[in-house]
Amino acid sequence: MAESTPDRVGDVAAAPSGQPILEARGIVKTYGHVQALQGADFTAYAGDVVALIGDNGAGKSTLTKVISGVIAPDEGELLFDGQPVEIPSPAAAQRLGIETVFQDLALAPDLDGAANVYLGREVMRQGLLGKLGVLDKRAMRAGAVDSFASLGVAIRDADVPVAYLSGGQRQGVAVARAASWASKVIILDEPTAALGVVQTANVLDVIRRVRDRGLAVVLISHNMPEVLEVADRIEVLRLGRRVATFTRAEATLESLVGAMTGALSQEQQRR
């Protein structure tokens, strides 16, 4: 099995050194008769952007939900910092420092950017007012503006309900929200699927900045050029299993597509 041997065929030396921050082993998830995951493995390292790619139905979303605590796997093991962990809920994932930007962004459209960044983690006023549950809106606003600025998210007014922002700005709010609270791992599910060229470039830039802070970034994407541009490593899922792992240096469009479609399979060859 993959646990005992290095996952990477070929370029082992280019893999990030040290222990993975997050590792999934042999994850199985079945919905009725459909086996969404059939023993999938996955590895993420701190300070490293790993892209999780695969065709529709390969199990990307299911695997993402497992590692972000949205669904529980039927079988398999999750390791966080080398220790086996259970991630039974998104709150449990958050406690581990894992934040997820879901494809639907999960923003409250009627709340402004600052309120969304701090939703569920509101800053309260000092003293008696805070005990009465009064919000420190000014502090949250300042914090959100800082967060937007440090990530290069162009939101000029943190007081505008996010429903009035453009798609790229909303994506920026969602990423800033996750980046503000993630201390270990940030998972981005198709963050650029709805965006134009300029906005996509912005989001990719944000991803690099988050990585440079030392976080592990998990990028789920359909877009091969984008993956090749930003990812340090690429893991390919096919039919519910990881079938290949590439470093950026060794990955090409052909090899990625080959792995996704089954023309090429590193890991199955080894098994």
Added chain:
Amino acid sequence: MSSVRDTRPERDPTAGDADSTASAGAPSSSALSRLRAQLFSSTSPLWIFIALVVIVAVFGIMKPSSFLSSFDIKTIFINAAVALMLSVGMTYVIITAGIDLSVGSVLVFSGVLAAKVMISVGGGAAAAVNAGWGPILVGVAIGLLVGLGWGVINGILVAVFDIPPLIVTLGSFGMALGLADVLTGGTDIAGIPSKFNSTIGAGKLGPIPWLVFIAGIVTIVFGLVLHYTRFGRYTYAVGSNAEAARRAGVNVRAHLIKVYAIAGLLSGLGGVLSLAYFDTTTISGHTTDNLTAISAVVIGGTSLFGGSGTMFGTVVGVFIPVVLAAGLVIVGVQSFWQQVMIGAILVVAVYFDQLRRRARSKR
């Protein structure tokens, strides 16, 4: 979560403009621009507040002597007090994208129980009229608790059992009123302690009638809670996107139960205040209170789709029908016209909300 919430229009995250256009012309730190945005966004209650001012001005000009007399103003405020309690609770419920049709029935049921308790604790039908504060306070407490209880039941059925709020509260609307009729045989209860009516019901604190004072304090407190506290923030978040709130760690079910509990508690308070004012229960007088409260909240700019609304708007929305009713009587127009006008205003208010939602979903 519920079928009402599911009807919200799809928001298309695609088709974004270039990032720079969306917030151009809105300098970030300018308090003025924020104030302007607050006043002139169509979700703001400003336009409806202007409507209220215009209505008052028109009646004031037509009959200055009587319309602006202190008697009429006092009457207007007293008439608004009970409706305001129901509408304050309804504001919370509608901001969560829910609805509460049971408020009027819960008001009646709470009033009936409060009256029965006052009479029995006060020494029975003959003696209770002269009873003191003890029986009155016990009755008030029971009235409030009963309202709270109905609210909690509504909340649990909505939040835990996932039954649409329209159906849950339609059920409790019927049950609360039916039980009130069962308890009383359908006839109003008279003979409650007269001290209750002479103080809370008809008395004043300085120049302000007690009813108005209590309603005002309650409205201000719940308005502050809605706009400045975490509880209020979560109320908006749950109504705006319950799933987002859940993923952010908000206990959505518990929050919904609390919101319906507030609506129930304030209905109970409405029942107690109504009992004080009329010196008797008013079983048959509240069957359309739910619609009155919903109209007031919606006219005040709160969206039926949830996520937005203000307490100030609700206050204005409560006063518009009350002022119209008083004014039409004074100027000698059939007061039936009030219903016609309120109906029209309601439709216009919802149309404005739809325009606002359409405008933003185009982004």
